[in-house]
Amino acid sequence: MKRFFILSLLTTILFSEANCQIQKGALRxxxxxxxxxxxxxxxxxxSDDSFLSDFENDFLALNPQIGVFLTTSFLLGAGIEYEYQYDSFRSSNNGSLNNLTSEKSSLILFNPYVQKFYALTDNLFFSPTLNLLIGGGTRKSSGSIDNREGRVFAYRINVxxxxxxxxxxxxxxxxxIGRIFYNQTNEKRDRDDTYNSDYDNTDSEYGIDFSLNSFSVGFQYYLKNKVE
Structure with missing residues (x-):
């Protein structure tokens, strides 16, 4: 899918001819x-033992946005991000299943952001973005380790x-593609009949990520924009 997006983007750039200028007050x-x-x-x-394991991870994020240009090169905007993640793990010894677990999470995050535009050509802009994402959702585990549903609160900032x-x-x-980031996630799960203890865990991480997994693509429509 990443290859399809990259190919579509390159094809679009090669076959379009519009010359554009961003106007103060334009909406995006x-x-x-x-x-x-x-x-x-x-x-x-x-000769006397066999072991098999399978792990799967799926991640989907949707992020509709709207913004206004305070100057011809500075955008202030906000969005809502929906994230879904699914993880599963299965292992067996000598044909006998010994572990089958899965975890699903669903988050909704409020996303204020600022973006600066630097013109490289008439059509092409370098546009780094500073994002703040804050919100929460649920995470549910099933399997032999933990079957409880947890409440998740997430706070992130990235460039x-x-x-x-x-x-x-x-x-x-x-x-x-790529980001400089700081992420903090807190998850809480209440005690129940099976687990006679509360679960309260906070994870934080920061760093620089330029892996292919950080690639994303977006489309925008500009209102009240001056074109020359």
Whole structure:
């Protein structure tokens, strides 16, 4: 899917001819979509033993946005991000299942952001973005370890390099890969009949990520924009 997005983006750039200028007060609507999937299969055999394991991870993020240009190069905006993630793990020894677990999470995050535009050509802009995401949702586990549903609160801040290319007078496509980030996630699960204890866990991480999994693509529509 990443290859399809990259090919579509390059084709769009090669076959479009609009020359665009951003106007103060212009409105921008649009959004981004990110999708990643990962799977691992391990098989180990000896003369008297065999071990198999399968791991799967799927991630989907949808992020509709709206913003206004305070100057000809500075955008202030806000959005809502929906994230869905599914993880599953299955293992067996000598053909007998010994572990089968899965976890699903669903989050809704409020996303204020600022973006700066630097013109590279008449159509192409370098447009780094500073994002703040804050919100929460649920995470549910099933299997032999924990079957409880937890409440999740997430706080994130990141800076992403981005390229924005105007396809026509009003439409643009953008693509980003990589980020400088700080993430903090807190999860709480109440005690029940099976687990006689509360679960309260906080994870935080920060760093620089330029993996292919950080690639995303978006489309925007510009209102009240001056075109020359």
């Amino acid at each position: 609507t649009g959004g981004r979509i990110s999708f990643n999937t990962k799977s691992d299969h391990l098989e180990r055999k000896t 992403t390099p981005e390229l924005t290319y105007f396809i026509s007078e009003k439409w643009a496509v953008s693509a980003s």
